[in-house]
Amino acid sequence: MPSAFKHALFIVLPLIAVFAVLPSFYQNHLLLFNFVIFLILAQGVNIIYGFTGYLPFGYVGFFGAGAYGFAILVMHYQAPAPLAVLAGGVIGVALGLLLTPLLRLSGAYFAIANLAASLAVLHFVANPALENITRGPYGVSLTGTFNPTLAYNAALVVLTLTLGAVVYLKNSRFGLALQAVREDAVSASMAGVDVVWMRVIAWLASALVAGLAGGVYAWYVSVFYPDNVFSGDFSIFAIVFALFGGVATITGPIVGVIILYGIYNLIGFTTPQYFQLIYGLLIMGLVLFLPAGLVSLATRRGWHVP
């Protein structure tokens, strides 16, 4: 059985199935939805960071742009919600295209420039002068499309597509070439790989994922302000979740989201003082002892982790 098929059958399918049936048994629909959103975003970070080495501290820029892409289509063009979600993805890709010059940078310089870019987009959207288009700082209310059940299912579709992309990267020559670029761009070019093109494709793919996630998020919550959908917490959480599990794998970011976001919701609200302590210790322990993420517990023993 080809490994891509195995990964789809034994990782993607069970995960989607679990999140598809959970709303029937568990009442906190918003929590489940947030899990799905963070699974998407952590895999989006995985695509750009795990496979090319660019750490996107401003990843939320694409998410927020996607949310506003959705909102503008619904508010001004009365577009049906699924179409507006697609528009969110397109807006994410368009912003990614606009920001491709950032890919000339590397390491901390890229991370800082990306963070600055996301703040610039936030302040552009929140500008009172654009009230007629974005509602500026006053936020948007999209009661006409409010339908949490459909939005949740749309999020599952986006998660499926995102996981499909990561399964492809994990099992294709294209994904291998991306990892080669991450390891050594000069050597990758001497292996015949078009380094610039590869980086742009991965960048736009991760922008598309976040844009679509922003679109379904806007659909689900319906009422939001610029500070909500451009909150740096989205970037930080997605990055920490992906790193905690282990990037450049399919399972690592999933494990990271389930464990860390699980802990966050188990004790984060009820006993925030312990949550902060445990969360901080967990992340410090990871950075010190498992910089390649939880999956490295297995890879160090020579086990193959999909």
Next chain:
Amino acid sequence: MCPDSAPILNVTKLAKRFGGFYALDGLSFHVASGEILGLVGPNGSGKTTAINVISGLYAPDGGEVVLDGVSIGGVASHKLVHRGINRTFQVPKPFMSLTVRENIEVALAYGRAAVAPPDMADLLDEYRLAEVADRPAADLNNAQQKMLDLVRALATRPRLLLLDELAAGLNPAELDWIAERIKALAQTGIAIIVVEHLMGFIEHITDRVIVMNAGKEIFEGKLAVAVQVPQVIEVFLGGEHAA
């Protein structure tokens, strides 16, 4: 070897500047299919810069690099790989966290499309990497990483191969073995340019050498003749030995 055939690569008055320093200053030479050409010279004479320009890592500041009649100066590296140029690095640069097999797979997949890719198992066997094929490149010793650099280059099906100090750090048995491998590669029609400091190795494998100093060619011909030329002795040993 067939060094008398038409040149595959013609380098004419090549110049490369770093600030005010001319690393290459009007370098001209050619190499034919099946020929092994040595580039020798003291440190800083421009040998590696020449390889970097020919392989597309640096754009030239003057002169011309012509491959099979087509000017390729300033063309991106990966496009040159597709046209049949490849190289190894002084300090080997494998993809460290990928396995040896994955390192080669990338080059097999993205190399020159016009020629059928060689067999992975043959490459691993021929260059003594079969036993470590599924280990990360970071686990290999220096000699193995150099072989992996060479195999990655060969996996792209080159017509012109640039070897930058491939032999440095190898033991005598490995030197004899790699010398035979390089000669065998030339016999398949690949033009090979070798940059080395090991003169015995250069004399053993090359048909012809270019001696470089300060970015210029100061001698072209057999190495055995070069070592008799006062100007060559001067740049290697200093002026008082040249008389």
